[in-house]
Amino acid sequence: MSYLALYRAWRPRCFSEVVGQEQTVIALRNAIRTGRISHAYLFSGPRGTGKTSIAKIIAKAVNCESLEDGEPCNQCSSCIDINHGNFMDVIEIDAASNRGIDEIRDLREKIRVLPAQGKTKVYIIDEVHMLTMEAFNALLKTIEEPPESVIFILATTEPQKIPATIRSRCQSYQFRRLTAGEITNRLEEVARDGGMNIDQDALEIISRRANGGLRDALGMLDQVYSFKGENISRGDILDVLGLVDDRYLARLMEAVFSRDTAEIINMLGTALNEGKEASQLARETALYIRDLLLFSAVGREGEFGVAGPESYPFMEKRKDLSRDKLLKALRILMDTGEKLKFSEGQRFLLEIGFLEMAALFASPAEARANTDQKAPISKSSMEKKENKEKEVKNEARDLLWGKILSGVKEKKIPTHALLSQGKLLGMKDDVIYIGYKKGYKFHKEKMEEKANREILAEVLQDIAGKLVEVEFIFLDDDQYNDIIVKKAIELFGAEVVEIKD
Template identity: 45%
Template sequence: MTYQALYRVFRPQRFADVVGQEHVTKTLQSALLQNKISHAYLFSGPRGTGKTSAAKIFAKAVNCEHAPTAEPCNECPACVGITNGTIPDVLEIDAASNNRVDEIRDIRDKVKFAPTSVRYKVYIIDEVHMLSIGAFNALLKTLEEPPKHVIFILATTEPHKIPLTIISRCQRFDFRRIPLPSIVARLRHVVSQQGIEAADEALSAIARAADGGMRDALSLLDQAISFSNGQLLLEDVLAMTGAVSSATLASLVKAIYEKDAATVLQLLEKMMDQGKDPNRLIEDLIFYYRDLLLYKTAPHVEGAIKGAIVDDAFKHLAEAVPVSNLYETIEVLNKSQQEMKWTNHPRIFLEVALIKLCHQQVSQALPPSEELQSLIQRVEYLEAELRRLKEQNVSAAAATSAPAKKQTKGLKTGGYKTPIGRIYEILKQATHQDLALIKSHWAEMLDTLKKQHKVSHAALLQESEPVAASPNAFVLKFKYEIHCKMAADNTNYVKDNLEAILFELTKKRFEMVAVPEEEWGKIREEFIRGKEAKQEQEEEDPLIAEAKRLFGEELIEIKE
């Protein structure tokens, strides 16, 4: 076999070739230059990020004829032999297939022998988390106190499966997922070395599909080159990986935002006919909405947009779709993605999720302009009242010598003059039937105000309660005097709207008379007391009443 896969041809041979792991390579190079070489290292991280390659480069650097050096020369017999795998003192062991106690015991027995070809014996144990408990125990003592000529390098993708007793005896280096720009730059170098023309969008699509792994990226590139006709284009990569183009996603997102369910289903049907995977499609959608959210909230953050192409369609969507809508959409798609993992029909869940998004209500960030103006006026009025109340409180606190009764009057809000006479008239003609009629439609009246976008009116009447009603008027009690004043002044047509809605609901015209809760108790008590006094007067003996009329009340003495 003469052909070699790209990830083998372009495997890093120097620390400078290891992409995206500068925090690891710089530390190892400093240790090599200062001859501070540990007896055991643990390289952990996702697959395809350079763990085994860094281990072999380190093995060449410590055994290079030019050591101490930060980079292996790759020309001396030691470097060439380690690269070719012909030097027996550098062993690369796969723990997945050599995980028994016997293999580790064989290593333990051989480490005491000095190297035959180079300065250090280096044992590279790949996927070390696959070792059995007995194998770990057999390795433990050797790993703790190995001979001076032995170096252990353990590589793993799942460090949490390694016993802590092993980890504590190693210098640990965590390899990270390789950033998207670094992968694209490396792929650009590879295609230039291979003499292949490749579009930048195609390389970006491969880098996104690799999910931070350089080996996966090179394998996908190798596959894409074979799929294409001499020139690597975005369409070839999308067809090969099953991903969706940014333009198609933009069309789908636009149709969802416009609530065009028919277009959404047509686009989905077209993508399914092209062999797209529903799970991959919903993941691409989630990342597209994520990019929209980041672009909308932080457009100047460099590197925030990782998946989508920031073109005119993307910018238009970012400006049009509200942030609250993006939050809700990501939440719905994420929930559907979780459900799709446990079903045999993921396409159905995807269709349901997209139709649900087409029918979701767009959150209304602000009331209509008229209502907003009313709210602004109300806030300004409240702020003025608050300043006035603070001034009154300061004045009342200063007048400490004033009688308690006067202090109480000074603290009273006093901004509203209660129409006591009108309330007395209503109380004289009040009936339980009229009050019950108004109360039975009160909740419906508040809902009508909200439906008519009179949100501020409904909020103002939320703390109010009808307490008395006659055939043509009713008394509305407010918890706070300031709300009472705002409703009675009718500057924002609260009173007119309230009476109009009640007329539609009850078919009777009622006039609203506002009263603060504090005043209502006093007015009601005085009315009842006056009514009782009048009844007592009417029940007086007719002879006594006539005598008082003839001779005067002061000349008559009544004895039982």
Template identity: 35%
Template sequence: MAYQVLARKWRPQVFEDVIGQTHIARALQNAVKAGKVAHAYLFSGPRGVGKTTMARILAKALNCSEGPTPAPCNRCAPCQEIAGGSSVDVLEIDGASNTSVEDVRELRETVKYVPFQGKHKVYIIDEVHMLSNSAFNALLKTLEEPPPHMVFIFATTEPHKIPSTIRSRCQHFQFKRISRRDIVNRLNYITAQEAIKMGEAELFLLAKGADGSMRDALGLLDQALAYGGPQVRQEDLLTIMGVVDRPQILEMIQAIQRKDASKAMGQVRKLVDQGHDLRQFCHELVEVVRDLLMLKISKQPEALVECPSEELEELKALSQGFSLEELQWLFSIFSQTHEEIKNFFYPPFLVEMAVVRATRIHSVEPLDKILEKVLTLEKQLQHSAETISAPSSTSSSLTSPPSMVQPEVGMSPPPQRSTSDHLGPNPGHNEASSEVSPLDRSGQWQKVLQGVKEKRPYLASYLDRGVLMSLTGEELVIGYPKASSFFIDLIHKEENLSLITSTIQECFQKTLKFKVLLVESLPDMERSVHSSKADIHPVVKEALKILGGEIVDPKP
């Protein structure tokens, strides 16, 4: 007997054997069982996912000697004839080679004849979207009022090309792309039955190359058997499929993680020397980066990352060395390179620049953390300025001799300064009390600020930027000008708002409503702003020179 390719030998013969299309198989089985089979079906989906196979199984279910039955026996003459493609009651027509209206007219002439052997006459038209508009129009009347023994099954990969008048007369079933895990399980079963030796890594490599098509997976397996015999090795699969070795992809990711541009450039040159398609290489990199991202954000990454268990553990370890922001940048770089490479005059140059750019990505921090660091730095500079200015003014007032210049005639004598002026600030004096709002005469708001500062200093600095607008027995309101509106979003974060309200309750011994408002201007309540550059302390000037920017709200 002549050799039969694996895709034909292991073609499913019952509904349960069609993998990845359980939703369609169940619907058709129930329709057959209940005797509610439609006169026309439209099966659409990617190539090699079981459209024509499902149509044949449905034809067997309708014409089986024991049926109609949802489980055809595959032993009777009708079942065997349909499986072998020799049944006179089941006609398979190639829509690509029978596109004319004359072909459809001939089909219409045969429709009126009753089945020769079975109970139904089934016409399976593959690639039905290839029919001409005239041919579709010739089918309309037959589809609208078909004979009771007639069932049409249309299969296509491009359902959008079928006229809506045809689609509306059919029950439409959409076939899904088969997952890698399902393909691996099916291949594992077939290789065990055929005494073929393959490991998990080789099975996943075949499933990946099949791109959701079971027929393509079995075709690649046939090719691998012809190349290397019954023991299929990963090196043989890489050779016949022309894909980049997985370890090389991971070496590139590791070089990017270590910021080793030289190593990454060497990897690109190695791939070029081996004759690999660099566009396919970028495709592989994008997929690995996506898998690393899934491993960082998902609690159950096994459901999202389809790869061998050993490789999954390796990817988990590798993902720990990247932040989410870095992985998003890498995904953007290599997906953009994948698109640009097809129009570039020399692809290796473009890929080399992409990997160099990837190695130059530095750790990206969220905006609120950056803002927190800036505010902390500002507080430190302000504290340094106060520390420097206070001793200098004190020492000058204590050590300088009394002036010998006599006041001019008509001048009033200078006011006498108290001892406390010479000795600096009162030890018991609270720095914040100089800025107490008239609405906060009891100092309760200042206590709230102090309480928040003890638990979360950066949040206290956010609140300190606002101005107390209202303080009653029922609510406490602070306002921010437009220039500081971004502080409102930071305060409204759940963890920050919870801390503020709890601190207010502790200080006021009761629950107050806490509101934050955005106001146009605060002329009567804002602290005095020293706009003259002459009043800026040298330390602050040096900070401005280093960090850049401008002074928005200087403190006295």
């Protein structure tokens, strides 16, 4: 039998095996035991917290031939087929790749067909927030009054994007992030079963970095186990996953608090030379600052993201730092992380970000001395600085646009020809804006067609590492009446959005 990833091998097969989500599990199990099963459910919450797993348990329970106390037996033919993914009446749909009205119309036609293998047809629609508004409207009546033999289970990580008309027709359950303790307990069980000899603090690192997602934690353990074998240490976890430990972060932030420029540059250089990613360093340090803020409020009882016992003495020493300054430092790191996504000057940007943080923690006397030593900034100097910043932004945007065009060209040359007449305006909140001059209405409309949009979406996902939405904007040099254009101007500035001949 082929190897199963740990998160698949350890997927819960009944309600009693689910980690966390106690209220949701009890409510659903009672509903199944008493026969009060809703026709539609909406499961929302962070990734890897059990939404799809519980959906499959419900699918087994409503089709189980030997249901006992609300639990599927996992022994009958229906349960076995569902566990193996061979059950015809459990249909899983990925809304990210089946998001259009045509797919939903096809679903509506198939719903009318009676179950072929079991008692109830169960439709599990994952990432349902990715459906278009037209698709949601087409689904609306079907979800409100489906056939008696059909149950819908909608799962999403972004419930705010679900129309209220859909939410009101479903029973909603919010899945919470798991605690580090809950994740550690399950990892210990997995390690024992797999014969792994793994340090306790190594498990705790995985639990903290999983950010409440058990699937992510099992994926990390699986990755380290594949590389290191049965004997796994704390250092193995950090090396394989490209993480930096809390001791390093504590010493790095001590250099920042002490404004030790040489030590900051040296420590960043060492980490980067060892293969650590600049964006990962920025993210880990941001988590450490968050932990320091939490430590100053609740002490060692907090649930920390990266900080462990070895960094507590450093945090104790700095717990009286100004929270306002720490929040400003956090914003600097978050801004730096955003810039790192679209720049090749990774090391330079990272160093600038840390040095900006160090400047925050200068004493009042040092700050006054630095202010007194500064020469008056002339208007021309300010203009040069602003122009330089614009040039850097434009270079980063042009570099990203070149990557997008190149990726699209590899997939389909006609789509590249249509897209190349546009211009990348910028990106905000996982939405990328592309503008067309007023003479290229045909190109814009063709790019909005499903086939061309899907090709662009695949390229954007490859580049960004996540799903990115696209807004195509038709620009008029003299007129900005369109709501989307106004939004783009608000986000990126008129000098970026306006495209002049």
